[in-house]
Amino acid sequence: MNPKNNLLIGAVIAVVVVMSYDVGVDPIAFVEGLPNLGIVLKEMTEFESEHWGTAFWAMLETIEMAFIGTILGVVISLPLSIFAARNVSSKYVYGPLRALLAATRTFPSILWAILFVIVVGLGSFAGILAITLYTIGFISKLQYESIEAIDYDPVEATTAIGLSKIQLIRYVIIPESAPHLLSQILYMFDYNVRQTSILGIVGAGGIGFYIINYIKFFEYGKAAVFMLVVLIAVLAIDWASVKIRDRYIMKAQHGQQVKVVKN
Amino acid sequence: MDMSKTASFSSIATLSIIQMRNVSASYDSKSFVLKNVSMNVKRGTNYAIVGASGSGKSTLLKLMNGMMIPSGGVVLYNYQKPDLKNRQYRKSISKIGYISQTLGLVKNSSVLDNVMIGGLPRLSFFNSFFKLFPKEELEHAHKVLKLVGLDEKSNRKVHMLSGGEKRRVAIARALMQKPDILLADEIVSELDSVTAREIMDVIKDAQKKFNLTAIMIHHDMNLALEYANRVAVIKDGDKVLEIGVEGEQIIDFQTGNLTQEEILEMYNEP
Ligand SMILES: Nc1ncnc2c1ncn2[C@@H]1O[C@H](COP(=O)(O)OP(=O)(O)OP(=O)(O)O)[C@@H](O)[C@H]1O
Ligand SMILES: [Mg+2]
Numbered sequence: 001m002n003p004k005n006n007l008l009i010g011a012v013i014a015v016v017v018v019m020s021y022d023v024g025v026d027p028i029a030f031v032e033g034l035p036n037l038g039i040v041l042k043e044m045t046e047f048e049s050e051h052w053g054t055a056f057w058a059m060l061e062t063i064e065m066a067f068i069g070t071i072l073g074v075v076i077s078l079p080l081s082i083f084a085a086r087n088v089s090s091k092y093v094y095g096p097l098r099a100l101l102a103a104t105r106t107f108p109s110i111l112w113a114i115l116f117v118i119v120v121g122l123g124s125f126a127g128i129l130a131i132t133l134y135t136i137g138f139i140s141k142l143q144y145e146s147i148e149a150i151d152y153d154p155v156e157a158t159t160a161i162g163l164s165k166i167q168l169i170r171y172v173i174i175p176e177s178a179p180h181l182l183s184q185i186l187y188m189f190d191y192n193v194r195q196t197s198i199l200g201i202v203g204a205g206g207i208g209f210y211i212i213n214y215i216k217f218f219e220y221g222k223a224a225v226f227m228l229v230v231l232i233a234v235l236a237i238d239w240a241s242v243k244i245r246d247r248y249i250m251k252a253q254h255g256q257q258v259k260v261v262k263n
Numbered sequence: 264m265d266m267s268k269t270a271s272f273s274s275i276a277t278l279s280i281i282q283m284r285n286v287s288a289s290y291d292s293k294s295f296v297l298k299n300v301s302m303n304v305k306r307g308t309n310y311a312i313v314g315a316s317g318s319g320k321s322t323l324l325k326l327m328n329g330m331m332i333p334s335g336g337v338v339l340y341n342y343q344k345p346d347l348k349n350r351q352y353r354k355s356i357s358k359i360g361y362i363s364q365t366l367g368l369v370k371n372s373s374v375l376d377n378v379m380i381g382g383l384p385r386l387s388f389f390n391s392f393f394k395l396f397p398k399e400e401l402e403h404a405h406k407v408l409k410l411v412g413l414d415e416k417s418n419r420k421v422h423m424l425s426g427g428e429k430r431r432v433a434i435a436r437a438l439m440q441k442p443d444i445l446l447a448d449e450i451v452s453e454l455d456s457v458t459a460r461e462i463m464d465v466i467k468d469a470q471k472k473f474n475l476t477a478i479m480i481h482h483d484m485n486l487a488l489e490y491a492n493r494v495a496v497i498k499d500g501d502k503v504l505e506i507g508v509e510g511e512q513i514i515d516f517q518t519g520n521l522t523q524e525e526i527l528e529m530y531n532e533p
Binding site (some may be wrong): 151153154156157158159160161162163164166167170171172175176178179 | 328330347353354356357359361363365366367368369370371372376379380381383384388391392436440
């Protein structure tokens, strides 16, 4: 290793140490506190089994919220992504729209949830709105990028046939940009379930409400039941989306050319 | 029978469909890829354009349907200037069946959906948006699919077809336009000679059936002489030869009287 690299590594370490001091990193507290973790973990294993039912229904509500938010978000994203694509739309439309979409992605959904709790009050509806908004920002971006990446060839050919703009979008742009959509939706739903699980912390519905409250009152055994249910649900959804992806997306791509990468 | 009608009908049959006068074209407004080309294509003609790679054949075809605007001279389709900015012309463009060198198919759509695209200019906004194809449009689609021999594969996605089958889809889409004229850019050049002739026969059938004018670009002079009744040769952006073929007879329209051998020889010269 040359001295330049050593200097760089030294500098990075120095910066980390200074910053840690600045924000109050305390390794001694961590070591001293480790026994506490042991206590919490021990209490967590003392499941209070009468809560399984409640946890199940709370998780179901969480999944429903995530599902509604994902679907609403995707439905709204599809037209927006067309207006935001540079190869379809005018710059007076896509410019402001892209800025707006970028803004919705700036904050995690939990911050949007706080805002919507103020607007529509406590409960799942605020959570659904937050998930919807975040999904719009995310899926729109993925979609307008895949619209911008489509082949120009069929666009030119159908212009020469005399298709209207709407027909072009309907018969060329959408079919050519849609293949990744299902996989994007699955990914988004997966992500949204995890996000929705914590929205309860700010009173926007879902299973997080129980988890945060039991932890607040040191009822780790109860909290653990709810956390375990979240874990099982997330793993199950993960497994299911892999299955769906294999079944539909692999099938859709079956027969497509295999690209040989040359070095 | 009204004689004047018959007379005007037969005169329409000999009217020009494409006219070019002293046309030049350029992509960068510095160098010209076409220089001073003139041609006149009468309705019902089976016109072939041959020439080496880069000689300007595709450019010539794009001038005919308005995908490109000439830098000099006049191009007329049906006695009007092809110009996509002109609303009147945009309506008539749906009658020009244009098959580009790259085909321009929607790869993720089915064969039938691709073919239906050719009929979209005839559909109402509502019907085309919700894919509510009228019965007669679907019937016509299946008719052209049968003609190109792809009716059994109408639900297949285009990316799962062979090269020859893709060309058949592009032909079917062009025929779905109910075109006056078919402009085809080297649709058989990359195929083996058996498949190429199969596809040329399909086009020949369609021409008879739908009373089509065809302007086709070819790489292979023999194929052009076999199927066309007019052949133009383009060399470095110039039309250097135009001949008519009637049976065994070759009629010359631009240079001195030549035998078929002499023409083939001339084309094969470097
Ligand atoms: N989009 C473009 N921009 C700039 N130059 C172009 C463009 N398209 C074609 N050209 C140039 O114009 C000339 C004629 O091209 P054209 O595509 O008309 O040739 P062609 O006869 O169809 O050739 P081929 O048989 O290889 O298809 C070529 O020198 C080419 O490099
Ligand atoms: Mg070409």
